Amino acid sequence: MEQEMRIGILLKMINNIYERTFNNKISEINLTTAQCDLLGFLHENEGKEVNPIDIEKRFNLKRPTVTGLLKRLEEKGFIRVAPSIKDNRYKQIILTSKAQGYHQEMLAGLKEMENQLYQGISEEEKQELIGILNRMLKNMSL
Template identity: 30%
Template sequence: MNRNEDIGYLIHKIDNKIKTNIDNHFKIHDLTFSQSQVLHLLGTNGGTVNQKRLQTMMNVSHPTMVGLVQRLEANGFVTTAPDNLDRRNKIVSITEEAVKFKEEMVKSGETFNRTMLEGINDEELSVVTRVLNKMIDNIENQKGVQYVKNSDE
């Protein structure tokens, strides 16, 4: 099997291209793919989420989440306040500016999806979706498999 037929490589390549496209599109707003994910999570969870929960939802480290939130706050997309239940934590809230900007994000996402799926019919898309979901289930349901942790984790 050559590299262009390896499913893991292809998934990784698609992931990188999606992130790069989003990073390039929102560069004028000083917004990255990861920051847009935070805004999306806030927008779909009532506009306010504690920072620890966001960290868990995105599966990132504490320092990474702190940096994301600080940059979003500096750019006026979120505000933070101490968590009354746990003073070590912060409550992150989406701003009106970010809510307005979300419309642009949604339109851009729809346009990008149309471009990405061009030439793929409904049946092909259904098969790909079903296969990818099965792969996700297979990975999540593994038992007894040991992995060596990356030194970056």
């Protein structure tokens, strides 16, 4: 009899496969899944001032991780970091034209991945799963 896997292991396995597959899809633009997620967040908030603290909160990341992601994205020419217009003690993250140029390609890759992930799952099951995962995230964030 096959032993049931712990939820943490299942989530980790799904995430590992998802990231590996997505990284392969976007390898030609020299980005990782985490970098694409961050760029997507910046696109969603275009026109608003976004600083590293906003990114830490949105993705539940520690400051050194965010600093590393931003540094690599800046080195690759996808973002630039400038002093905040509101408060010089903070930095704002600004998308470059290079990031704008790859936005549709990243979205297409993400849509393809989501379609694969939800294959054979009804819309009702998808919504239920999203609700459960959001509650689990909230439980772990307490």
